Amino acid sequence: MNISVVNDNEATSLAETRLGLLVRRALQVREAAAQFEQDWPRQANRPPMPGFAWTELERQLRDLAPDALSPMVRDLVSAVRKEAGPKPPEMVLREILIITATLLDEAFHTKWHEAWAEGTTMS
Incomplete structure (x- = not known):
C-alpha cells in the first residue's frame, strides 16, 4: 500500500515524508551538539x-x-539513550542531570x- 501526502502541491509518499522528518531531527541533534561543544569545549x-x-x-x-x-523514568532514559550517540559525553551527562533534577523537584x-x-x- 502506498499512501501519499500532498505537500506544496506535490504528492509525496509517506515513507519519504517520514525520512524527511528523521533527517530534520538528525540535523537538529547535530546542530545542538555543535552548539553545546561551542559553549562547553572539551577539557584537555x-x-x-x-x-x-x-x-x-x-x-x-x-x-x-x-x-x-517512577513509570516515566524508562521513557526519559530511553529518549536520552537513543540520541546519545552523536552528542558529546558532557551533553549526555547534562541531560541525565536535568532528568534527575526534574524527578526530584517538589514543584x-x-x-x-x-x-x-x-x-x-x-504546559
Missing part, C-alpha cells in the same frame, strides 16, 4: 569516570523518583499531580 584533562549501563541508570533513577513519577511533582488529576497535559 578528562580523568576517567566509572562506567555504568543505561539499565543501571534507569534503575537508580526509578529508585530516587517518587512512586507516581514538578505538584504540577504533574495536578495535571494528571485534571486529565490535561503539563
